[in-house]
Amino acid sequence: xxxxxxxxxIGANFVAHTLENHPRYEVEVLDALTYAxxxxxxxxxxxxxxxxxxxxxxAELVDRLVAGSDVIVHFAAESHVDNSLHDPAPFVRSNVxxxxxxxxxxxxxxxxxxxxxxxxxxxxxxxDGGKFTETTAYxxxxxxxxxxxxxxxxxxxxxxxxxxxxxLSNCAxxxxxxxxxEKFIPRQITNILEGGRPKLYGAGLNVREWTHVxxxxxxxxxxxxxxxxxxxxxxxSGDERSNAEVLGTVLELLGQPADAFDHVPDRPGHDLRxxxxxxxxxxxxxxxTRYDDLRAGLAATIDWYRENEWWWQPLKAATEERYxxxxx
Numbered sequence: 001x002x003x004x005x006x007x008x009x010i011g012a013n014f015v016a017h018t019l020e021n022h023p024r025y026e027v028e029v030l031d032a033l034t035y036a037x038x039x040x041x042x043x044x045x046x047x048x049x050x051x052x053x054x055x056x057x058x059a060e061l062v063d064r065l066v067a068g069s070d071v072i073v074h075f076a077a078e079s080h081v082d083n084s085l086h087d088p089a090p091f092v093r094s095n096v097x098x099x100x101x102x103x104x105x106x107x108x109x110x111x112x113x114x115x116x117x118x119x120x121x122x123x124x125x126x127x128d129g130g131k132f133t134e135t136t137a138y139x140x141x142x143x144x145x146x147x148x149x150x151x152x153x154x155x156x157x158x159x160x161x162x163x164x165x166x167x168l169s170n171c172a173x174x175x176x177x178x179x180x181x182e183k184f185i186p187r188q189i190t191n192i193l194e195g196g197r198p199k200l201y202g203a204g205l206n207v208r209e210w211t212h213v214x215x216x217x218x219x220x221x222x223x224x225x226x227x228x229x230x231x232x233x234x235x236x237s238g239d240e241r242s243n244a245e246v247l248g249t250v251l252e253l254l255g256q257p258a259d260a261f262d263h264v265p266d267r268p269g270h271d272l273r274x275x276x277x278x279x280x281x282x283x284x285x286x287x288x289t290r291y292d293d294l295r296a297g298l299a300a301t302i303d304w305y306r307e308n309e310w311w312w313q314p315l316k317a318a319t320e321e322r323y324x325x326x327x328x
Contacts, residue, residue, distance in 0.1 A: 002069040004056055004102065005076030006049075007031035009179040010116070010213055012041035014075065017217040019045050030054055030065055031076065035318070040311060041178045056098035059105070066105035071112045071224065074102055077151075079118075080182055081142045082323070085268060088143035095147035096154070103158045106166070113166040114224055115155045119209075119234065120145035121170060124271030127207060131277040132170075134232045141269040152232075159230040167227045169220060172236035172276050175297065176213035177304040181312050182319045185210075185298070188247055188261075189305045190312055192254045199323075202266030204244030207273040211237040212291035222285040233285070236276030239294045246294075253299055 001018065005011040006029030018025055028050040031037045042049060054061045056076050066072060076098060078084065078091040099115070106113045122132045123139030138153075140146040158164040175185045188198035219235045227233060241249075251260055281287045291297040305312060 001025040001071045001073060002028050002030060002065050004030050004072070004074045005037065007033060007037040007039050007041055007051075008075060009036075009041075009183075010174055010216060011075035012038075012178050013176060013213045014073065014217045014220065015042060015049060016045050017214060018221070019048050022221060025071070026050075028052065028065065028069065030056065030062075032056070036079070036180050038178070038311070038315075057093060057101050059101050062101050063105045063108065066102070066111055067109045069111060071114070072102065072106060073114045073116070073220065073224070074099065075116045077116075077148065079144060081120075081144045082182075082267060084142050084144035084147075088147075091143050091147040096150045099151035099154050103154060103164060103166075107158060107162045107164050111165070112224070113155070113164060114220065115151065115166060115168045116220070117148050117152050117168055117170045118145065119170050119172050119236070119274045119276050120271065121149040121152060122274075125273045125275055127205065127273050131275045132234060133277045134234055134280055141271050156230070165229050167223050167229060168232040169223055170232060170234050170276070171216050171219075172209035172211045172274060174211055174213045174216055176301055177308070178311070179213075180319075181315050182322070184243065185246065185250070185301065186305060186312065187319070188250050189254070189302055190316055192250070192256060193306060193309070194316065198247055198250070198261040199264045200243060200247055200261050201264060201270060203263075204247065205242055205272075206270055207240050207242050207275075208246075209236045209238065209240050209275050210246070210294050210297075211235060211289070212297045215289045215291055218290070219281060219287050222281070222287050226285045228284075233281040234276040234278055235281060235287075236278050237289050237291065237294075238278065239292070240273070240275055241294060246298075249295055249298055250302070253295075253302055
């Protein structure tokens with residue numbers, strides 16, 4: 001199995017999950033080790049993984065690695081909305097050209113391909129109801145989600161035009177160990193652990209469906225084993241919380257006053273709400289979540305960041321400086 005982006009947040013957790021629960025796979029990782037990729041995230045499994053430092057846009061390297069693999073799981077992507085608003089070019093390159101490069105290699109060598117995407121491609125929902133389904137029309141709001149929508153369309157076209165054996169999944173927001181400190185939950189946790197104050201966009205009314213990374217990765221393996229070629233599967237916990245609610249829980253779990261945070265100006269085009277109808281993956285493939293209680297999942301995540309300062313501390317100062325630059 002070749003895992004692209006396997007040193008990133010979800011990818012590194014997927015590699016560890018695969019080795020522990022699906023030992024039939026020999027795992028290789030391809031990662032460019034941009035700021036969001038961290039080889040130390042693979043330290044616990046380093047002896048069991050073949051690591052390749054390289055770019056998914058490098059057609060020669062990709063062709064060689066795909067040729068030697070049976071299954072390719074494609075996590076590699078630029079994924080931070082704020083960064084895409086500041087400079088969309090890397091998102092077009094990685095998310096669109098990188099996916100194209102992989103698909104062409106998969107087509108040449110006749111391999112199995114699974115593409116990881118996001119529910120952000122669907123735009124947003126009103127706060128008072130509705131859910132995305134696999135047939136919801138795409139309506140992306142940011143350069144990030146637009147480039148992920150583009151990559152999804154490429155995968156579907158390569159299935160229909162060339163018979164590539166591919167599946168897709170669009171997941172709700174993930175949380176858990178090894179998530180970069182630029183992201184909402186780890187940023188708030190690490191701000192507090194450093195003695196600072198969390199930051200909340202606007203009034204914090206935006207609602208997300210929070211899914212633990214282990215549940216996401218278990219779903220991906222079900223799709224690999226049982227999913228129908230050409231099909232898309234939505235993944236989500238069903239646990240929807242506003243950003244203000246999530247932050248309130250983090251503050252409580254860390255023993256902080258409920259008002260110990262700062263409001264910051266909202267980001268442009270900030271989607272109101274995401275919610276996935278997961279009937280398809282639950283009924284067809286029998287997927288079930290292990291982390292049904294966000295509070296318990298957040299407590300475990302806080303414990304991980306508290307115990308692994310060695311991992312996140314080197315990233316923190318540069319991340320906060322980047323946020324300051326984006327607000328200028």
